[in-house]
Amino acid sequence: MPHCPECQQEASAADSRCPLDRNFFVLSCCPRCQAEVFPKERFCAVCGSDLEAAPVRLAAPLKAASVPARVTATLLDGLALLVAYEVWLSLGWSGGLPAVVLLAVACWGLLPIRAGQTLGQHVMGQVVLTEDRRELDLKASLIRMLAAACSWAFLGPLLALFRADGATIAEAWTRTRTWSLQPDRKKPLAGTRP
Ligand SMILES: [Zn+2]
Ligand SMILES: [Zn+2]
Structure with a gap:
């Protein structure tokens, strides 16, 4: 149980x-x-x-989040970052690349620590954990974010989203997964006795 x-x-x-x-x-x-x-x-x-x-x-009950659900979550996060950037500028702080990087790191690097969620992940019911379903600490989360950013920058979105057994390339590198919190009713829970 x-x-x-x-x-x-x-x-x-x-x-x-x-x-x-x-x-x-x-x-x-x-x-x-x-x-x-x-x-x-x-x-x-x-x-x-x-x-x-x-x-x-x-x-x-967790299963790997589907690619469309992950793309939706990322787009929602992108929108949230856009709003955050507008607020940032309206406060009179200087914008430009450093501000964008700072906001992106705060969103994708810091929020998922200890099974926290970005806005998009919250809306889509997703959480980032390690392969064996443990929570990420600060270091693991930042490494994961860097790996994902590199895969998007150097491989392009199509390859970055390519998945071998449920994990994107960045996730396979960092031994993490984006899990969906929606239970999979078709399969019994892993490890339960038949
Ligand atoms: Zn409890
Ligand atoms: Zn035994």
């Missing part, structure tokens, strides 16, 4: 985050046979493995 790592509350099927503390729900899996284990279990019920050696933890 997916549960909150903080308060142990069991997840409802439609939610990705604990309503109390906003932590992502996790599933604990046996490191040996991958069977789902329950929060306080010491030994795997299937293979008997000792579970004290850090069971693999996966966040509950």
